[in-house]
Amino acid sequence: MSFNAKIKAEILKTLIEVTSPLVSEVKLNIGKDGISLRAVDPAHVAMVDLQLNKEAFEEYQADEMELGIDIDRLNAIMRLSSTGDIVSLEYDEKNNRLIVKVGNLTRKMALIDTAGMPDPKMPTLDLPGKVILKASEITKGVKASESISDHLALIVTDDAFEVFAEGDTxxxxxxxxxxxxxxLESDGKYKSLFSIDYLNNMIKPLKGDIPITIKVGNDNPTRVEFDIAESKGHVIYLLAPRIESE
Amino acid sequence: MSFNAKIKAEILKTLIEVTSPLVSEVKLNIGKDGISLRAVDPAHVAMVDLQLNKEAFEEYQADEMELGIDIDRLNAIMRLSSTGDIVSLEYDEKNNRLIVKVGNLTRKMALIDTAGMPDPKMPTLDLPGKVILKASEITKGVKASESISDHLALIVTDDAFEVFAEGDTxxxxxxxxxxxxxxLESDGKYKSLFSIDYLNNMIKPLKGDIPITIKVGNDNPTRVEFDIAESKGHVIYLLAPRIESE
Amino acid sequence: MSFNAKIKAEILKTLIEVTSPLVSEVKLNIGKDGISLRAVDPAHVAMVDLQLNKEAFEEYQADEMELGIDIDRLNAIMRLSSTGDIVSLEYDEKNNRLIVKVGNLTRKMALIDTAGMPDPKMPTLDLPGKVILKASEITKGVKASESISDHLALIVTDDAFEVFAEGDTxxxxxxxxxxxxxxLESDGKYKSLFSIDYLNNMIKPLKGDIPITIKVGNDNPTRVEFDIAESKGHVIYLLAPRIESE
Known part of the structure; x- marks a missing residue:
């Protein structure tokens, strides 16, 4: 069983940024055509699904396998890398370690047993309101809302996208x-409520003006998608709704 | 009763920076020719008076009225604005709210009852020592003093301005x-002592090399003035002296 | 007894950065040809020795004497200086103070009695492994190690320099x-273990790519040296080894 790959440091950092707000350990599914992961937070409110095609790597050679990664350990070495650095990843089957190299620096990182790790299924959702917008817009809406409430509504109508939060005053x-x-694609008005804490985690990896797709239904989860690694990778983020108490 | 105005985000931020160290709520006096505020801190040690002429606004249309503003609420949306953004302010009489818009973002901000809010009088002061200097100079003097004492002296003589602080050693x-x-205008030596904590609050909104006017008497308040909004606004800061214990 | 000198702010800041992690008070040895200091931390694990030739100063005139400096006090005024500022130092014998001037700002700083202050001897060490490398390399090695252990090994062989740390996994x-x-100069393999906390203090003043010399023996202290003040000054850092517990 072998896995040997080289990848730009910033792409591996994006993987960490997307995953670390939800889980501390993640199972990487290594395949012949790339890697993927799917993680659900302990409260089962959010799911993240990430795909990285082998074209996102500088070099890629892999058998099919699962690698259990402690995200803090991977982050500890990635924090010492710079933009433009190439990171080498190599599976050391004998010692059950992932060998991560950045320049002259090596971390031999113990892998976690994937036996007990979940394999969440992606639910099928009918979310008829769909918008594509700049990441900075949703970021601004979430940040403005957090000063008055712990939840907000995402609303898609046939002519607009809205973020709406209501506090005491x-x-x-x-x-x-x-x-x-x-x-914008919507045949009517769709509205669901979401936790601002979770949305704050979701927007952390979003950079500037990249386009993101948001799908909304009525009292249904939202599905947020965006490309990474110059479109050679993709992230799907699902967030369960909060039920309106009125 | 109507109030409709548009103003550069950085000018509104200056209003917040000047006022927020002293009070959490402030009464804005809206007039036909601009707005003004006057606030005194709870310990009655410092007073700030701010004027913004209607020329400081991009658009301005107002009846005479008072608006009670919670500064934290205003700051929460202003923090999301960028230099160059134009902020729209509109009084919503029916709901007693101020509607603040930055781009596509709106905060409908509840107003505070101004009935109980003070209307401090600006005391007449005879302060014969006067200097105009770069803001960065007074900032440096206050910062250097705070490491050895909790108060310092401002001194104007006929040939110099001095900041003087004495610690244990x-x-x-x-x-x-x-x-x-x-x-520099002074016919003799004038010296008063002031709290460094209050001076630290006063220097926060001072940017770089803008000229500020400082007036000093003997054991009397100091009066510090500077222009804002490209001289279409003005701030006066009064600070009561500390009495020398010797 | 007189001491009058002018020096670039950034050189005096380097003196503070090198010394402050080990001691809060230090004895400056003032001589006709420059100043020097030698300090040992309270646990007697690390020693720093710093020399500044009089050529490192813009102006220099001194009798031989000792000045006891409280580093926090010196730092308080130096923090207000900018790169390019010239700092003036003058001994005020009558009041036993050092008068530090940066531009128009003056701090008259009480000196500490040097009578009780130690005069550590530099031990003679036989450290046969020697390398010269870029400061950023050792910094990266120490930072990567701190996430898995509290100590690391410095290793010099006849063809490489290594930093090695081993955690639980x-x-x-x-x-x-x-x-x-x-x-690189080494006739064999030399290896000693060191505390990462102390190494972290040592690397703080190291900037970017300056060359530093590291000497290593077997279970012996390490000696780290680098030039400061455009080679008109020099720092030697000695660090005692940790004894391997196995």
Whole structure:
């Protein structure tokens, strides 16, 4: 069983940023055509699914296998890498370790037994409201809402996308009409409520103006998707709704 | 009763920086020619008076009225604005709210009842020592003093401005001779002691090399003034003296 | 007894950065040709020796004397200086103070009685493994190790320099082969263990790519040296080994 790959440091850091808010350990599914992971947070509120095609790597050679990764350990060495560094990953079957090399620096990282690790299924969702917008917009809406409430509504209508939060005295509203969105597809009004803490975790890895896709239904989960690694990788984030108490 | 205005984000942020160290709530006096505020800290040691002419605004239309503002709430949305953003302010009389818009983001902010809010009078002061200097100079003098004492003296003589602090063992002294000042007017030596904590609050909104005017008497308050909003606004800061214990 | 000198702010800051992790008070030995200091931390694990030739100063005039410096006090005024500022130092014999001036700012700093202050001797050490490398390399090795252990090994062989740390599950290794070092001199393998806390203090003042010399023996202290002040000054850092418990 072998796994030998080289990848740009910033792509591996994105994998860490996407996964670490939800879980401390993750199972990497290594395949012939790339790697993938799927993780659910302990409270079962959010799921992240990440794919990295082998084209996202500088070099890639792998048998099919699972690697149990402690994300803090991987992050400890990745924090010492710089943009432009190439990171080498090698499976050491004998010692059950992943050997991570950045330049002259090596970390031989113990792997975690994947036997007990979950294999979450991606639920099938019917989410009829869909928008594509710049990441910075949703970031601004979440940040503005967190000062007045612990939850907010994502709303897609036939002519706009809205973030809406209501506190004891104040209201925050981000309204993006159709012409300030990259794309909008909706035959009506769809609205669900979400935890701002979870949305804050979700927006952490989002950089500047990358386009992200948000799908919304009525009192249903939201599905947020964006490309990584120059479109040679993809992230799907699912977040369960909060049920309106009124 | 209507109030509708547009203003550069950085000017509104200056208003927050000047006011927030002293009070958490402030009454804005809205007039036909601009807005003003006057606030005194709970210990009655410092007073700030701020004027913004209607020329400081991009658009301005107002009846005379008072708006009670919670500064933290205003700051929460202003923190999400960028330099160059234009902020729209609109009084919603029906709901007693101020509607603050930055781009596509809206905060409908509950107003505070101004009935109980103080209307401090600006005391008439005879402060015969006057200097104009770069803001960065007074900032340096206060920062150097805070490591040895909790109070310092501001001193104006006929040929220099000085900041003087004395600790148990050490002395800090900033001496600016007349030729390194923008202006000096004094017929003798004037000296008063002030709390460094309060001075630290006062210097927070001071940026780089803007000229500030400082007036000093003997054991009297100091009056510090500077322009904001490209001279279309003005701040006066009064600070009561500490009485020398010797 | 007189001491009058002018020096670039950044050189005086380096003196503070080198010394402050080990001691809070230090004796400066003032001589006709420059100043020096030698300090040992309270646990007697690390020693620092610093020399500044009079050529490192803009102006220098001194009788031989000792000055007891409280490093926090010196740092308080130096923090307000900028790169390029010239700092003036003057001994005030009458008041037993050091008068430190940065621009218009003066701190008259009480001196500490040097009578009780130690005069540590530099031990003679036979350390046959010697390498010269870029400061950033050792910094990276120490930072990578601190996530898995509280100590690491420095190893010099006849063809490489290595940093090696072993935790409960993981191994960190920085290996610099001869051709990626500035210089290597060793007739065999030399290895000693050191505390990562102390190494972290040692690397703090190291900037970017300056060359540093590291000497290693077997279970012996390490000696780390580097130039400061454009080679008109020099720092020697000695660190006692930790004894391997196996």
């Amino acid at each position: 104040d209201i925050v509203n981000l309204k993006l009409p159709k012409d300030s969105l990259v794309e | 050490d002395i800090v002294n900033l001496k600016l001779p007349k030729d390194s000042l923008v202006e | 993981d191994i960190v290794n920085l290996k610099l082969p001869k051709d990626s070092l500035v210089e």
